[in-house]
Amino acid sequence: MPKCLGEPIQTTFYPNGKPKELSDGDKWGVAVMGSIASGGSGVLAKVPAWIKDLGTVSAVGGKASGELEKQSTRSYSGPKPVKVETESTWGNTGTLQKHFEKHGSDFSSKNSLDYAEKANDFYNRAQNGDFRKIVGEDGAQRYYDPAGNTFGSYNKDGTTRTFFKPENGSQYWENQINNSSKNVVNNSSKNVINK
Amino acid sequence: MTKTNDASSLHELVAKAQNKKLETISSFKEALSKKNSYLIMEGDDGGQIYLVCPMSLIKCDEEVLDGLLKKLDAMAWKDISMARLYYEILIPNSIVPGGMGGGIAEEKLWVHKEFENNYSDIQKMLVCGKS
Numbered sequence: 001m002p003k004c005l006g007e008p009i010q011t012t013f014y015p016n017g018k019p020k021e022l023s024d025g026d027k028w029g030v031a032v033m034g035s036i037a038s039g040g041s042g043v044l045a046k047v048p049a050w051i052k053d054l055g056t057v058s059a060v061g062g063k064a065s066g067e068l069e070k071q072s073t074r075s076y077s078g079p080k081p082v083k084v085e086t087e088s089t090w091g092n093t094g095t096l097q098k099h100f101e102k103h104g105s106d107f108s109s110k111n112s113l114d115y116a117e118k119a120n121d122f123y124n125r126a127q128n129g130d131f132r133k134i135v136g137e138d139g140a141q142r143y144y145d146p147a148g149n150t151f152g153s154y155n156k157d158g159t160t161r162t163f164f165k166p167e168n169g170s171q172y173w174e175n176q177i178n179n180s181s182k183n184v185v186n187n188s189s190k191n192v193i194n195k
Numbered sequence: 196m197t198k199t200n201d202a203s204s205l206h207e208l209v210a211k212a213q214n215k216k217l218e219t220i221s222s223f224k225e226a227l228s229k230k231n232s233y234l235i236m237e238g239d240d241g242g243q244i245y246l247v248c249p250m251s252l253i254k255c256d257e258e259v260l261d262g263l264l265k266k267l268d269a270m271a272w273k274d275i276s277m278a279r280l281y282y283e284i285l286i287p288n289s290i291v292p293g294g295m296g297g298g299i300a301e302e303k304l305w306v307h308k309e310f311e312n313n314y315s316d317i318q319k320m321l322v323c324g325k326s
Contacts, residue, residue, distance in 0.1 A: 022322055057311075077257065092274070095272070095274060098272070099239075099242075102239075102242065102243070102294070102295060103242060103294055103295070106294075124243070132208045132212060134204045134207060134208060136204065140240075142204040142205070142208065142240070143208075144205070144208035144209065144212060146212035146213075147239060149251040151205055151208070151294070153204075153241075153277075161240060161277065162239050162240050162242045162277065162294075164239075164294035165203060165243045165294070166209065166241065166293055166294050166297060167290060167292060167294075167295075167296050167297030168209045168212075168213070168290075168292045168294060168297075169209075169213075169290035169291075169297070170213065171291065190252050
């Protein structure tokens with residue numbers, strides 16, 4: 001059933017995978033992004049109240065994920081509309097682009113939003129308790145997945161602070177061991193004995 | 196005041212995963228007296244290691260270190276809340292875990308490639324306390 005943003009919308013916002021109802025006093029509407037229907041990670045986006053002036057925004061496409069379709073019925077000459085994207089899962093959206101530029105290649109991310117989505121997915125998987133975790137005094141949660149060598153840092157509310165694959169030194173130590181092994185082999189083949 | 200002397204959460208997590216012991220030092224004074232102790236500055240919660248320097252080369256005081264961390268962070272991330280400096284006992288020439296390639300515990304000052312052009316200025320601050 002299509003809904004208009006001008007009408008009250010009973011909806012859910014998932015900054016950290018745990019549903020939280022918006023209060024009536026909240027001036028933000030929420031729309032479901034259809035492209036992110038996978039696995040219930042439920043990435044939703046905020047829409048400022050003024051965007052109602054654009055006309056109706058319908059949720060079509062049937063399934064729970066929905067798809068957003070703008071049906072502008074009035075002309076609009078104000079500021080460029082804000083992105084209706086996954087940025088709501090990123091703590092400080094002003095830093096997202098820089099994080100993408102510096103760490104996006106760690107995850108073969110296509111763009112900043114793809115990167116933010118992967119960071120949020122990692123957080124949601126971390127809630128299963130599979131990863132190593134440290135919670136700071138400020139409530140910041142830091143997770144490390146040794147299998148994927150992935151580190152994510154999140155605010156108390158679950159929004160992302162940073163997300164990257166660290167150089168963890170494992171390759172360095174493997175190289176050291178391999179080099180040592182080669183030296184042993186080479187030395188033994190030459191019958192060199194160090195005393 | 197920046198966060199100082201806190202152990203790196205990233206290093207703790209990586210060390211545990213690799214069954215290695217992380218040797219941290221809680222104070223500047225103690226770090227000056229320990230063999231193979233290193234100063235590490237990082238930003239982005241470990242997403243970028245700014246510099247790694249043997250404490251044996253440090254001649255400045257803590258306030259200079261704090262100021263240097265702020266300068267480096269202003270250049271790299273502009274989010275001092277996620278920057279910190281701390282001290283660890285490291286094996287010379289070992290890798291310091293971190294994003295963007297991590298760092299290296301060399302016998303001299305190591306800086307991230309983003310600060311290569313500032314190497315001599317950074318070195319002056321650490322050795323002489325001057326910028």
